[in-house]
Each structure stands twice: as C-alpha cells, then as structure tokens.
Amino acid sequence: MKTKIGLLYGGKSAEHKVSMQTALAVIKALDHSKFEVHPIYITKEGQWVKGPLLTGPVETVKELEFSQGEALSPTALAPTLFQASEQKGPFDVIFPLLHGPNGEDGTVQGLLELLNLPYVGNGVLSSSAGMDKVIMKNIFAQAGLPQVHYVSFIRGNWETSPEQAYAHVETELGYPCFVKPANLGSSVGISKCSNRAELAAAFEEAFQFDRKIIVEEGVVAREIELGVLGNDYPECSVAGEIVPKVEFYDYKAKYEDGNTALIIPAEITEEEYKTLREMSIKAFQALDCSGLVRADFFVTKEGKIYINEVNTMPGFTPFSMFPLLWKHTGVEYPQLIERLVELGIDRHTQKQKIKHTF
Incomplete structure (x- = not known):
C-alpha cells in the first residue's frame, strides 16, 4: 500500500x-x-x-x-x-x-x-512562537539561552513617536543594528543600519511586512547553523557555516544571485560543536518543537556563542542548508523526506492516546 x-x-x-x-x-x-x-x-x-x-x-x-x-x-x-x-x-x-x-x-x-x-513538522504552539521573533526570543531568554540584545516595536507606537523609537534603539543597541519584521522569514524586509537615516528607512521597510518589528544588536560573528530532526528525542546534524559575499545574508543572496558560500562541515572546534548541539536541542525543546528545525547561531572570534533564531520550516530544496546539513550527516534528501513523514505520523499516533473525557 x-x-x-x-x-x-x-x-x-x-x-x-x-x-x-x-x-x-x-x-x-x-x-x-x-x-x-x-x-x-x-x-x-x-x-x-x-x-x-x-x-x-x-x-x-x-x-x-x-x-x-x-x-x-x-x-x-x-x-x-x-x-x-x-x-x-x-x-x-x-x-x-x-x-x-x-x-x-x-x-x-x-x-x-x-x-x-x-x-509533517511543528505543531501549533512551536510554529507560532517560532514565527514571531519577539516571542521566540523571549522564550529563549526564559530558557537561559544567550542572545544578542534586542528591542521590539508595534507599528502604532512607532507612528505616534518615531523619533522616540529611534532614540530608544540608539540608547539600547547603538549601531550597527538589524531591523526585521517580527513575523517573516527568508530575509524579507531586513535592513542593516549604521545611522539614524538608515534606521528610519529600515523601520518604513520592515513595517510594510508586519505590524511588529524587532531590532537586534549587530555583532561581528560567523553564522553557524545546525539541523535538528526528531520529536521527543531530537538529533542534530553536523554544523554548517554561511559566508555571504555581500554585507549580510539578504533575500537576493539566498535565492537570486548566489552571493553566498555554504561551508559544510563548518570549521569549528569539538567543544564549540558540543555547545551548539546542546543549545540547538534546548531551543527545540523550549519551543516544544517536533519534526524539524534549523537552529541559527552567531559565533564570535572571542568564542562567544549566541543563538539567533530557529526556523520551523527551513528552506527545503536539495540545495538549501537544512537538507545539505543532513546529507553531510549521512541522510540523503529522499531519506530525509521519508523520515519527516514518519515523524509526523508517529506524533499523530501518540496524540490519539490522549484522553478527552473523564
């Protein structure tokens, strides 16, 4: 059958x-x-x-x-x-x-x-929390996961007092900083800002895509990613590194002009990988994830590791980072799809055991 x-x-x-x-x-x-x-x-x-x-x-x-x-x-x-x-x-x-x-x-x-x-994939709670960068980061903070500093804004508050919003960013984060829509992926609507004029333009851009935005402190760091696969007992892939040939990893670099190198496996120490793996699983479990996530990190030259975000439905073509990470871990693309289908069916089977009467 x-x-x-x-x-x-x-x-x-x-x-x-x-x-x-x-x-x-x-x-x-x-x-x-x-x-x-x-x-x-x-x-x-x-x-x-x-x-x-x-x-x-x-x-x-x-x-x-x-x-x-x-x-x-x-x-x-x-x-x-x-x-x-x-x-x-x-x-x-x-x-x-x-x-x-x-x-x-x-x-x-x-x-x-x-x-x-x-x-297949993540449930209601993990999907919604993982989509909203502000909620996700608040949960990660509660779980004790290290992150760069961030602030967030609602469109209505910004429209009422834009200069106050910009001053708050400058006081709390300084420059450079990154402005992002809270509920969007694929680097859509993201801007890097180095001064007040760029910050104002970035707010205008990001608020076109969401009513809530997040502004994050800019750090000089390598971008390292791991794939996580499983339900109650998640496993991690090898680590990979994104090296954009442009200033940052925007939509065009991801999908259009190929201005990005993916290095798999990433050149990191065994100790760094151990920390990244532990943080990936902790993030997966903090959001109550299932099926898959891609966990994204910043690793500074001083050795500090910050979690950036998790993606609950990462890019999934054979040339996307998540499938490539698992390919280098020994799981080919067709096998990965079949494994995800199995995990989805298994989670559904387990949920059917829950009592709804008493």
Missing part, C-alpha cells in the same frame, strides 16, 4: 515563491512507488485548489499552479480536499511545504489539528 500524502504549498505570503520551489524539489525527490502524491495549491490570494494525482516528478513550478476556479475555504473543502478520493479515503499525512505567515505560523497547523489529520 502506498502512503497517501497531501502536499500543501504556495500560500498567501511574501514567501510564496520560495514555497513553490520547495514543493517542486520534494515532488522530484519523492519515491512515487512508495507515495501517492496529491498536490494542494494555495494561491497568492489565499484560495485552496486541489490538483490531480501526480504519478511522477514535474519539471517546472508552472505545472503546480492550478487554475483558481471558485474561491472556497479549506474547511468547506475539507471532505474532499483532505482525502485522496471517496474510494480511497483521507490522506495518511499532510506535508505543509509553507514558509512564512499563513502557513508556517501555526494557522494551517491549527486547521489540521481541528480536522485530526496527521501532518
């Missing part, structure tokens, strides 16, 4: 394009003799469209962009959207290949929980 898998991708998010590339890569890597692959496309406008059964790999993103048709909500579609067919019944597992808001932030995970469907 093939495992019936529903691939959920696209999304009403600035990271729609990234999600499409992820879906294309996963479909190419899946063993179609083991999996029955059903695409579910979420358009940029937020419509959910179930595509035809895929009997083999597809070559272009365009083949995964199905016509929108009538706008329907996922709950209205639930009886047909989330099952292979009337004869074959519901999917064995849903694989949400979604990045950013309306997909990686716990919203879709909540829907799947309500429908009692198995799914």
Whole structure:
C-alpha cells in the first residue's frame, strides 16, 4: 500500500515563491512507488485548489499552479480536499511545504489539528512562537539561552513617536543594528543600519511586512547553523557555516544571485560543536518543537556563542542548508523526506492516546 500524502504549498505570503520551489524539489525527490502524491495549491490570494494525482516528478513550478476556479475555504473543502478520493479515503499525512505567515505560523497547523489529520513538522504552539521573533526570543531568554540584545516595536507606537523609537534603539543597541519584521522569514524586509537615516528607512521597510518589528544588536560573528530532526528525542546534524559575499545574508543572496558560500562541515572546534548541539536541542525543546528545525547561531572570534533564531520550516530544496546539513550527516534528501513523514505520523499516533473525557 502506498502512503497517501497531501502536499500543501504556495500560500498567501511574501514567501510564496520560495514555497513553490520547495514543493517542486520534494515532488522530484519523492519515491512515487512508495507515495501517492496529491498536490494542494494555495494561491497568492489565499484560495485552496486541489490538483490531480501526480504519478511522477514535474519539471517546472508552472505545472503546480492550478487554475483558481471558485474561491472556497479549506474547511468547506475539507471532505474532499483532505482525502485522496471517496474510494480511497483521507490522506495518511499532510506535508505543509509553507514558509512564512499563513502557513508556517501555526494557522494551517491549527486547521489540521481541528480536522485530526496527521501532518509533517511543528505543531501549533512551536510554529507560532517560532514565527514571531519577539516571542521566540523571549522564550529563549526564559530558557537561559544567550542572545544578542534586542528591542521590539508595534507599528502604532512607532507612528505616534518615531523619533522616540529611534532614540530608544540608539540608547539600547547603538549601531550597527538589524531591523526585521517580527513575523517573516527568508530575509524579507531586513535592513542593516549604521545611522539614524538608515534606521528610519529600515523601520518604513520592515513595517510594510508586519505590524511588529524587532531590532537586534549587530555583532561581528560567523553564522553557524545546525539541523535538528526528531520529536521527543531530537538529533542534530553536523554544523554548517554561511559566508555571504555581500554585507549580510539578504533575500537576493539566498535565492537570486548566489552571493553566498555554504561551508559544510563548518570549521569549528569539538567543544564549540558540543555547545551548539546542546543549545540547538534546548531551543527545540523550549519551543516544544517536533519534526524539524534549523537552529541559527552567531559565533564570535572571542568564542562567544549566541543563538539567533530557529526556523520551523527551513528552506527545503536539495540545495538549501537544512537538507545539505543532513546529507553531510549521512541522510540523503529522499531519506530525509521519508523520515519527516514518519515523524509526523508517529506524533499523530501518540496524540490519539490522549484522553478527552473523564
């Protein structure tokens, strides 16, 4: 019997394009003799469209962009959207290949929980907390994980007193600093600031993508990342290093112009790796994660290690850091996908043991 898998991708998010590339890569890597692959496309406008059964790999993103048709909500579609067919019944597992808001932030995970469907990756709490950089950093602080200094702002407060906000950044953090939307990934809307004029422009840019932003102290450090895989007993990959050829690792460097070198394994000491591994697992458990995360760190030349963030649905093409880290650890891309499917089904099975009456 093939495992019936529903691939959920696209999304009403600035990271729609990234999600499409992820879906294309996963479909190419899946063993179609083991999996029955059903695409579910979420358009940029937020419509959910179930595509035809895929009997083999597809070559272009365009083949995964199905016509929108009538706008329907996922709950209205639930009886047909989330099952292979009337004869074959519901999917064995849903694989949400979604990045950013309306997909990686716990919203879709909540829907799947309500429908009692198995799914790959992090649950509602870890997804939402991991998406919001401010909440995530507050949890990490409570867990005792070292971080660079940061402050956050709500759009309304900034609009009321912009100069006060800029002065607060200068007092608490100084320059250089980084301004980021709180609820977005893929380096969208991020700016590095060296003076007041750049800071004001960065606030304007970041607030286009979220009502909340975070400003972080700039540090001179190497960017080291680890992959974490598992549920209750997570394991870590080897460490990798990101070396941008530009000033910082922005969206273009990640996805468009190739101005980035990925060094795997990273040249670090055994003691540094031990610390990074322990911090990765501590962060994973602090957010109650499951399935996968990529844990990102700063390592200074003085040997100080700061956790930057975790990504609960990291870039997932074969050339993205997370799959490459596991490849160098001995887990090839198709095996990694199968392992994640197993972890999603196992977590769902464990949750069915919970009593709901007394």
